[in-house]
Amino acid sequence: MTRRLVRTGIQLAALTTLVFVTVFFLDTRYRVLPQAIHSHLPLHHEGLVITDITVQTCSTLNPLSKCMLDQKKWHRVEKDLYLGTGWVSKAYVHIKRKREEELKTEDRVVVDVRTGKLDPAIGEKTQAAERWESRPAGIWIKRSLKRHASDSKRAVTAVDVLFGADAVEPRPGWELVKNGALHLETGKESRDPRLSIRRGAVPKHEKPIPKIRKDGKYKIMQISDLHLSTGLGACRDPEPKGANGGHCDADPRTLEFVERVLDEEKPDFVVLSGDQVNGDTAPDVQSALFKIIGPLAERKIPHAAIFGNHDDEGTLSRHAQMDLYDSLPYSLSEPGPNTIEGVGNYFVEIQAHSSKHSALTIYFLDTHSYSPDEVHYRGYDWLKPNQINWFKTTAEGLKEAHSHYSHKHLNMAFIHIPLPEYGNPDNERVGNWTEPITAPTFNTHFKDALVEYEVKAVSCGHDHVNDYCSLAKDNVTGDPEIWMCYAGGSGFGGYGGYNNYHRRLRVFEIDTNQARITTWKRLEYGDIGARLDEQIIVDSGQVQSANRE
Structure with a gap:
């Protein structure tokens, strides 16, 4: 069996440099109180749900142009969508999130995300009560009509950005958003940034225990x-x-x-x-x-x-x-x-x-x-x-x-x-x-x-x-x-x-x-x-x- 070794403060500090872990952090920075106290909270995921997604673009030539939205309301995914190739532009995905116990009746939770130039509803056979909403860079989000959707397995709880037409998402519970890359400004070199989302909690997975096969090989x-x-x-x-x-x-x-x-x-x-x-x-x-x-x-x-x-x-x-x-x-x-x-x-x-x-x-x-x-x-x-x-x-x-x-x-x-x-x-x-x-x-x-x-x-x-x-x-x-x-x-x-x-x-x-x-x-x-x-x-x-x- 693999020996599990103690992680150090240095390793934990390095852990935070991962953008994926930065996003993951929004699931762990707030501890959900015991069920006995908050029995109304869902059990399938902890803490935070996403209530909105947007993209903020800024100019590298204009010192007054900022790529950071109000940090009291928005969390920035720390990946420039141009990956440094935009000559005069940078762009970042921002997400708005709340702790579930802070959700109000009127709050709406993101339950689906797509990318594309056209409203995804055009291709849907039935008109859902929940409407697609347009956001910059060709992002479309669908939000619940009421706060109770946070109890659903549809609720989006984390967002990340991966790059490339051949991007792969191997993390359990995560999926690449359908319809391809984000639509950035024309005339800029693009690395095909793609949104990846997770619904629900961080799935638990046990480390495998490797064993010799029955035939001894x-x-x-x-x-x-x-x-x-x-x-x-x-x-x-x-x-x-x-x-x-x-x-x-x-x-x-x-x-x-x-x-x-x-x-x-x-x-x-x-x-x-x-x-x-x-x-x-x-x-x-x-x-x-x-x-x-x-x-x-x-x-x-x-x-x-x-x-x-x-x-x-x-x-x-x-x-x-x-x-x-x-x-x-x-x-x-x-x-x-x-x-x-x-x-x-x-x-x-x-x-x-x-x-x-x-x-x-x-x-x-x-x-x-x-x-x-x-x-x-x-x-x-x-x-x-x-x-x-x-x-x-x-x-x-x-x-x-x-x-x-x-x-x-x-x-x-x-x-x-x-x-x-x-x-x-x-x-x-x-x-x-x-x-x-x-x-x-x-x-x-x-x-x-x-x-x-x-x-x-x-x-x-x-x-x-x-x-x-x-x-x-x-x-x-x-x-x-x-x-x-x-x-x-x-x-x-x-x-x-x-x-x-x-x-x-x-x-x-x-x-x-x-x-x-x-x-x-x-x-x-x-x-x-x-x-x-x-x-x-x-x-x-x-x-x-x-x-x-």
């Missing part, structure tokens, strides 16, 4: 370097060149690939191993991130994420993104302890099918971003001693519990930036070594700690067109120690311009009956149904040579 899909954008995104180095008349939208093509393999492989667990988001092309990180969470939530696949060097180059910090992951259905992601460096140092236990004993432990570590000491160590950052100590202490502390498992317990690990040992030319390799590895030049020897605590395989991302598994061996005995694998880059928003490279992802299948780990890759184009470079890397609990008889 468990399949993990590693998806790395998606490089998703806000909006469709531009393809980089697409292969084959010139396909589809040269037209290629990065994110739709990436997600079509991922969803196809999800449906074919039917993984039990998905690891998002960093650079899910391309920071410089994702001015709204939330919209980009939701695009991969949506397919996983739809298929009810448990998943866990770590960060790459590009994830937090946009609008949300690592802490803010991790709290967003942590709030989403089927996510097992955690920020990890605040006493060590990085965000996302944690582990997940995969339970045996017929008991609560752990059959497989998966460790996740934050490999940070760029070197903090470019003068002496150019390139990328490294795992810190306190992270390694945390891993050792954690692994040591789990040994006793793991000893009660009836079969051979297995350990794996996932990181984003490769370890220096990935570049040992003397290692056995299966797969493509196409570009120089970009591991940190300072080695804190985390590989040795993994070997010491019997982690049989570690897999990374980062170098998009390297997709090999490399076998490290004991320097004295020559015995196999650990397999170090790459996932290969999955996303068309990231580079891939080497040797006609086709995007790919990696699959691991664990057979607990045999204490065996098998791995292979799947391609976006070409022989898309084949398992590329399939190999057994662990058998009977022991790391296996690629060249065994």
Whole structure:
């Protein structure tokens, strides 16, 4: 079972930077008094309901033009609808809300929202007593005729803004408003802002408890370097060149690939191993991130994420993104302890099918971003001693519990930036070594700690067109120690311009009956149904040579 770690004041502060959480905040800042005192209040949601929605536009050239309405009456959703691309304009959605106990008889509650140039009533077969009301930017709202509509499941309780024609809303209870994007001023570049609304309370969802299947097997899909954008995104180095008349939208093509393999492989667990988001092309990180969470939530696949060097180059910090992951259905992601460096140092236990004993432990570590000491160590950052100590202490502390498992317990690990040992030319390799590895030049020897605590395989991302598994061996005995694998880059928003490279992802299948780990890759184009470079890397609990008889 995933260890739940205490959130810190720093993490809570980061949480408030999420616009989604800013809107969510309007459900939690006021506590509803016990039912015994306010028995008339509905039980399906807490606190606040939306009574009006509007858009306020202002000029960046006019200092007297303000994008903030009366703060005593209106709450602003802190996302510029132009996402900074409006040369002379900004625009913000504002919502008016009230606590339910403050609603008066004459108050009207928003029960539906649409967007479009025409009155939605034109397309309705019957004329409802509740009329559609026009608001700026093509927003239409329908409000109840009386206050009692707040008792209805129709009542809108939160509003958010997502961006892009391919926007996805994976949060339970939320839905994208029908009929598309808001209508902003003509002549301005638009990121297709779309309203998303929630009705009722924040749905409660339990964290899934991942378990080995009845047949003793468990399949993990590693998806790395998606490089998703806000909006469709531009393809980089697409292969084959010139396909589809040269037209290629990065994110739709990436997600079509991922969803196809999800449906074919039917993984039990998905690891998002960093650079899910391309920071410089994702001015709204939330919209980009939701695009991969949506397919996983739809298929009810448990998943866990770590960060790459590009994830937090946009609008949300690592802490803010991790709290967003942590709030989403089927996510097992955690920020990890605040006493060590990085965000996302944690582990997940995969339970045996017929008991609560752990059959497989998966460790996740934050490999940070760029070197903090470019003068002496150019390139990328490294795992810190306190992270390694945390891993050792954690692994040591789990040994006793793991000893009660009836079969051979297995350990794996996932990181984003490769370890220096990935570049040992003397290692056995299966797969493509196409570009120089970009591991940190300072080695804190985390590989040795993994070997010491019997982690049989570690897999990374980062170098998009390297997709090999490399076998490290004991320097004295020559015995196999650990397999170090790459996932290969999955996303068309990231580079891939080497040797006609086709995007790919990696699959691991664990057979607990045999204490065996098998791995292979799947391609976006070409022989898309084949398992590329399939190999057994662990058998009977022991790391296996690629060249065994």
